[in-house]
Amino acid sequence: MPFDQYHEPPDELSQETRTFARMIVSLIEEAEAINWYEQRLSVEKDKTAKSIMEDAQSEEFKHFGMDLEFLLRKKPKWRKVLQGILFQKGDIVKNGKKAEEAAE
Ligand SMILES: [Fe+2]
Numbered sequence: 001m002p003f004d005q006y007h008e009p010p011d012e013l014s015q016e017t018r019t020f021a022r023m024i025v026s027l028i029e030e031a032e033a034i035n036w037y038e039q040r041l042s043v044e045k046d047k048t049a050k051s052i053m054e055d056a057q058s059e060e061f062k063h064f065g066m067d068l069e070f071l072l073r074k075k076p077k078w079r080k081v082l083q084g085i086l087f088q089k090g091d092i093v094k095n096g097k098k099a100e101e102a103a104e
Pocket of ligand 1: 030033059060063064
């Protein structure tokens with residue numbers, strides 16, 4: 001189904017919202033690929049195959065990051081929340097609560 005990413009009639013959505021939806025789906029797919037490689041790596045015995053898969057997973061890290069950055073540029077509030085969570089030391093849940101409050 002090519003239009004599964006929409007939960008509203010696509011012809012009622014703006015071009016910007018359709019692009020946002022496509023990038024959200026892309027982000028999900030990159031996360032899935034990272035997960036799949038992680039599982040393959042945990043069971044692969046061949047060193048060369050494992051090395052190739054590690055290289056491929058690194059590509060997916062990059063793709064995930066680029067997708068996320070695109071989305072955050074479109075959603076300043078999302079960026080503000082994540083700035084209080086990502087790359088921060090300390091308790092993740094506490095940081096999340098503080099970040100949510102700061103973004104309101
Ligand atoms: Fe990818």
